[in-house]
Amino acid sequence: MLTINIAIILPFLAAMFIIIFLRNFRQFHIGWLVLLIPGLLFFLIFQHIPAIANGQTFTNQFNWIPSYNINFLTYLDGLNMIFGLLITGIGTLVVLYSIYYLSTDQSLISFYIYLLLFMGSMLGVVFSDHLMMLYVFWELTSISSFLLIAYWYQRKGSRYGARKALMITVLGGFAMLAGFLMLYVVTGTFSIREIIDSSAMIKSHPLLLPIISLILLGAFTKSAQFPFHTWLPDAMEAPTPISAYLHSATMVKAGIYIIARFTPVFGGVEFWFWAVTSVGLFTLFWASLTAIRQTDLKALLAYSTVSQLGFIITLFGIGSLSFHPNIHVDTNTILYTQAIFAALFHLVNHSTFKGALFMIVGIIDYQIGTRDLRRLGGLIAFMPITFTIALIGSFSMAGLPPFNGFLSKEMFFTAMLSLKEFNIFSVESVATLFPVIAWIASIFTFVYSMMIVFQTFFGTYKEHPTANPKEPPFGMLLPPITLGLLVILIFFFPNMLSDYILKPAVYSVFATANLEPFGTITLWHGFSKELMMTIGVVLAGVTIFLLRSYFKKIYILFPQMLSFDTIYNRSLEFGDWFAKEITNRYMTGYLRHYMAYIFLVFMVLLGGSLYFLDAFSFTTQNDQSVGPFSWILAGTIAIAGMSIIFAQSRLTAIVFNGYIGFAIAMFFVIFKAPDLALTQLVVETVTTALFLLCYYFLPEWEKVPRRINWVNIIISISVGTIFTLIALSVNSGRLFDSISTFYExxxxxxxxxxxxxxxxxxxxxxxxxxxxxxxxxxxxxxxxxxxxxxxxxxxxxxx
CATH class of the missing domain: 1.20.5 (Single alpha-helices involved in coiled-coils or other helix-helix interfaces)
Structure with a gap:
């Protein structure tokens, strides 16, 4: 099916078209043309919803590098269709929003080129069925996001945030590449579908734990999980449309996609369960606690994003228990509906309410000129529509009805409470602790959600010199209004989303045709434990919100010197200092030192390798006899070479050096190669003349006392010996017929x-x-x- 290939390639072609034909186009905002690309791609993917809901999948293959089994393989099923719809759907709204957010005097061409590159890369990640193809697009997302974060490169913070994001995500990508190569070694295939079919073999292989560790490193760094979460807050230096797109709906979801896609491969493995669940849960708790101390709205949303990503990853970790052979069908039903299903449900919900909130923060910054909560207040009287959307997004993030976040948050509580029913991996030991951590994190989530609404829109309005306290143009409001309406519509009609998008996605993860365990999503479950936990969240959250000035003193317990930002910065400073120290030690400015380093490394690596591999073996039985003239010629060359060292003038050294070249030409004559001899004579004559010409303009030869440098002598003899041994070994160890017979x-x-x-x-x-x-x-x-x-x-x- 070519639709998915078109979806991947079209953004790149559009970016190329802009570079070639519209580079200097200034007649109108180019965003109106770019808007057509994600809109068309959304329609192309959307039309496959009925077929995917009926259990169909679509594949396509285009041979790329067949000799290395690297082909352009694409695959569309329920799981990556969710991500494809989010990438293109949110992308359409972000492009529309950016048309009004970014002024025409900025470098819009570069902005939309970077955005299209990122969009195509993300689509390539989710639709790839080939590990190497997926990795190529994975790194392209890091590169294009670096360009987008550093869009305002004049700002120091933008450059710092872009470098930080690139360094962390690319290092994670390298680790994931190693894991992919190990998977290929184990399975003999790069196809993700074939790897899923080989899950039993992978789980019994000795490389299982290294593979899981390396792949999770890539997923955790991209999805900003603890302790790699520090890059996301600094990436908020990017323009708000980029934050709404990359850091709420798309790029940070790439790691979640990897975990979801490989859950059928590693699900049921104890290490996978504990790594995914514990990292996700701690990230949820830590980031929600850190978000409360933020005074910048975008920084607050950044930490809330990290927290919500931990929320989703935790659910995938719990859902991976479904693949354990000791889980029986009735228990499986709980995990189906409350773990993987809830993770994908909240994935969609988070993209809607967080995308709307980022756009609202951008509107506030655009109209008021600040995002500082300490300088905001009373905006409800001037911006009622903006307030309404912020209320919808914040209350959905807090998990309150009638908003979609309430439904997925209740499922999250159900999944956490269900842990006590399992007696595998010693889960019963944390069956009480995990729900408590999740509940406390939900309290902090409620608190920072209330901060967004009440500290920004209520209270006394504070005057600002550059403020324009009124609603922005309707075009800027339309994207967050659309997302806000989706938040409410999903709450009242959740089963439409469930039947056509969520259930096929879970079917893709579990590869089972039995969809009965899903049932339907209901808005009211009675006075259950989950509802009691929600009521407790509201009561505790309101209390902490009212007493937040006192509660923030708890951060005194966390020294700034031990923060991960400080550790990151100090590690860079140490790396810079260490690199300078090492460089200053070997960059002496003397060519002879550099040659000595090169030869020493050569001897250690090459000579040592050949010695330990027992490759130094040769025989002279089949060699031709050397005539007396050849011995005399070789001896005179050796004498001339050593005489250069003791020459007392430049002219003498040039004469000895020239003799060596002419003597080599004589060897060519002996070996019956007159053409090479003639070439050598011409080259040596010209070289000698050039030497004489150059040295004519140099200062006079300064005679200085000569010292014997035994280190250089040893290096020279060792290099010559190794070269000689290699030549003899190669000559004696021929595995194939000489190619010279072909030229006969x-x-x-x-x-x-x-x-x-x-x-x-x-x-x-x-x-x-x-x-x-x-x-x-x-x-x-x-x-x-x-x-x-x-x-x-x-x-x-x-x-």
């Missing part, structure tokens, strides 16, 4: 009797042509420098 038929193959000329003119014609091109380019460079120097000198004379 040069007259038949190329029509030439001179083998050397035939090799240069026919067999190596392309190589020879490239060598000529290199010389031609060098000649142009020399000519240009000469002309530039002459022109520069003439201009000075004129001045």
């Amino acid at each position: 038929h040069a007259d038949e193959l190329a029509g030439g009797n001179n083998i050397v000329n035939t090799i240069l003119g026919d067999f190596r014609a392309f190589d020879t042509m490239l060598e000529v091109i290199v010389l031609f380019i060098a000649g142009i460079g020399v000519y240009t420098m000469i002309k530039f120097k002459q022109t520069k000198g003439a201009s000075k004379i004129e001045d």
Whole structure:
């Protein structure tokens, strides 16, 4: 099916079209043209919902590098359809929002090019069925997000945040690449579907734990999980449309997609369960606690995003228990509906209310000129529509009815409470602790949600010199209004989303046709434990919100020196200092030192490897005898080479060096290669003349006392010995027939009797042509420098 391939390639083609044809186009806001791309892609993916809901899947293959089993494989099922709809749907709203948010005097061309590159990369990640293809797009998301975060590169914070995000996510990507290569070693395939089918073999392989660790490192760094969460708050230096797109709906969900996609492979493994669940739950708690201390609205939303991502990942960790062979069907029913299903449900819900909240914060910053909660207040009287959307998004994030976040949060509580029913992986030991941590984190979530609403829109309005306290243009309000309406519609009609999108996605994870355990989503479950926990969240949250000025003193217990931002910055400072120290030690400015380092490394690595591999083995039985003239010639070359060291003048050294070159030409004559001998004679003559010309302009030779440097002598002898041993070993260890026998038929193959000329003119014609091109380019460079120097000198004379 070509639709998915088109969805991946179209953003890249659109970006290329803008670069080529619209680079200097300034007639109108180019965002109106870019808006067509995500809108069209959303429609292309949306039309497959009925087929996917009926259990169909779509695949397509395009051979890329078949010799290495690397092909352009795409796959569409219920799981990646959710991500595809979010990437294109939220992307459409973000582009519309950015048309009004960004002024036309900014570098809009670059902005939309980066945005399209990121969109195509994200679609490539979720629709790839080939590990190497997925990894390529994975790193492209890191690169394009770096460009988007650093869009306002004039700001120091933007550059810092972009570098931080790139460093952490790319290092995680390298770890994930190693895990993918290990999967290939174990399974012999790069296809994700085939890897899922080989899950039993993978779980019994000795590389299982390293594979899980490396893949989770990639997922955790991209999804900003503890302790890699520090990059996301600094990435808030990006323009608000980027924050709404990358850091709420798309890029941070890439790690969640990896965990969801590989849950069928590693689900039921104890290490996978504890790593995913514990990291997700602690991230949920820590980030929600940290969010309360924030005074910048975007920073608050950044930590809330980290917390909500931990919420979703925790559910996937609990849901992975469903793949344990000791889980029986009745218990499986609970995990189906309350873990994987709830994770995907909250994935959609989070994208709607968090995308709306980011856009609202952008509107406040755009109209008021500040995001500082300490300088905001009383905006409800001036911006009632903005307040309404902020109320909907915040209350949904807090898990209150009648908003979609309430439904998925209740399922989260149910999944946490269900842990006590399992007696695998010693889960019963944390069956009480996990729900308590989740409940406390939900309290903090409620508190920072109330901070957004009440500290921003209630109280006394504070005047600002640049403030324009009124609603923005309707075009800027339309995207968050759309997301706010979705928040409410999903609450009242959750089963439409469930039947057509969520259930097929869970079916893709579990690969089972039995959809009965899902049932329907109901708005009222009676006075259950989950409802009691929600009431407790509200009561405790209201209390902490009213006493938050006292509660914030708890952060005194956490020294700033031990914060992860400080650790990150100190590690960079140490790395910079260490690199400078090492560099200053070997960058002495003397060529002889650099040559010594190169030769030492050469001896240790190459010589040591050949020694331990027992590769130094040779015989001289089949070698031809060496005549007396050859021995005399070799001896004179050795004497001339050693004499250069003791030469008392430059002219003497040049003469000895020239003799070595001419003597080598004599060897070519002995070996019956007159063409090479003639070439060597010409080159050596020209080189000797150039040496004489260059040294003519140098200062006079300064005679200084000579000291014997035994280190250099040892290095020289060792390098010569290793080269000699390698040459003898290679000559004696031929595994194949010599290629020279092929050239013996040069007259038949190329029509030439001179083998050397035939090799240069026919067999190596392309190589020879490239060598000529290199010389031609060098000649142009020399000519240009000469002309530039002459022109520069003439201009000075004129001045």
